[in-house]
Amino acid sequence: MRKKILIANWKMNSNLTDSQDFGFKLKNYSKEISSVDIAVCPPDVYLLTLVNIFKESNVLVGTQNMYHKEEGAFTGEISPKMVKDINAQIVILGHSERRQYFKETDGEINLKLKAALKHNLIPVFCVGEDLETREKGKAPEWVKNQVLEGLKDINSSDAEKIIIAYEPIWAIGTGKICSGEDANKIIKMIRGTIKEKYSEKVSDKVRILYGGSIKSDNFSEHIKYDDIDGGLVGGASLKYDEFTKIINLAANIKNTKVNA
Ligand code: 13P
Numbered sequence: 001m002r003k004k005i006l007i008a009n010w011k012m013n014s015n016l017t018d019s020q021d022f023g024f025k026l027k028n029y030s031k032e033i034s035s036v037d038i039a040v041c042p043p044d045v046y047l048l049t050l051v052n053i054f055k056e057s058n059v060l061v062g063t064q065n066m067y068h069k070e071e072g073a074f075t076g077e078i079s080p081k082m083v084k085d086i087n088a089q090i091v092i093l094g095h096s097e098r099r100q101y102f103k104e105t106d107g108e109i110n111l112k113l114k115a116a117l118k119h120n121l122i123p124v125f126c127v128g129e130d131l132e133t134r135e136k137g138k139a140p141e142w143v144k145n146q147v148l149e150g151l152k153d154i155n156s157s158d159a160e161k162i163i164i165a166y167e168p169i170w171a172i173g174t175g176k177i178c179s180g181e182d183a184n185k186i187i188k189m190i191r192g193t194i195k196e197k198y199s200e201k202v203s204d205k206v207r208i209l210y211g212g213s214i215k216s217d218n219f220s221e222h223i224k225y226d227d228i229d230g231g232l233v234g235g236a237s238l239k240y241d242e243f244t245k246i247i248n249l250a251a252n253i254k255n256t257k258v259n260a
Helices: 017-032 044-054 078-084 097-102 106-118 131-135 139-150 178-198 198-207 240-251
Strands: 004-009 036-041 059-063 090-093 121-126 163-166 207-211 230-233
Touching: 004 090, 004 163, 004 207, 004 240, 017 036, 017 044, 017 059, 017 106, 017 240, 036 240, 044 059, 044 240, 059 121, 090 139, 097 230, 106 139, 121 139, 131 139, 139 178, 163 178, 178 198, 178 207, 230 240
Parallel strands: 004 036, 004 230, 036 059, 059 090, 090 121, 121 163, 163 207, 207 230
Antiparallel strands: none
16 A cells, blocks of 8 residues: 655745744644655755754655756756755656756656665656647657656666656646546556556555645545545645645545545
């Protein structure tokens, strides 16, 4: 049985005071939650502050990106070794905003995934199609290709440690939600792709999340599906009350899941 996980992606938002307030409140709240994993990915300048706040709690902290090299003359980048050095545990890779605005390619994302795994960081590998691809009916093949390119030359014992996040670009920050049924279809396809490439054992272990305009009033439609193992939450994760309501939905769903 895969443990569900809710990951906050704050993107380039928040500030030191709000990050700390959120951190202390979430740390307190997390003491009551053991059935669901929780992670927070703030902007890098607040990373160490949150690592320190969440020390001795079960909340994971991570970054939203990193470079694949360990060190060197790469102005403006941070390395997996540095993320590990401050005891952060998780890293979002290949987010569509990185692909779109910073021109990250499947090949680079593959290198970053390998670098994260080498340093024992949990990678959250993002995939998802744009509106045009969806409207042409090509979302499944687009996403399958992203998954396979990202996982190139990664062995099965590493692959099972990766969390995959399916985030259709047209549903990110738009308020347009991809229905639970549609998200489940793509997520099942991703799990099938993992099974084909590796084995059923690996595909049973990999956690696959939905992301895109998740709110506390729509997420029960997604989390009820067996194959959807949690969520990668943007805007709604900046508000403590809203994010914890979303976590509560995942924590309370266990007996009513739908295997569609
Ligand atoms: P929103 O939840 O703001 O749509 O963002 C989703 C996302 O991109 C999380 O990584």
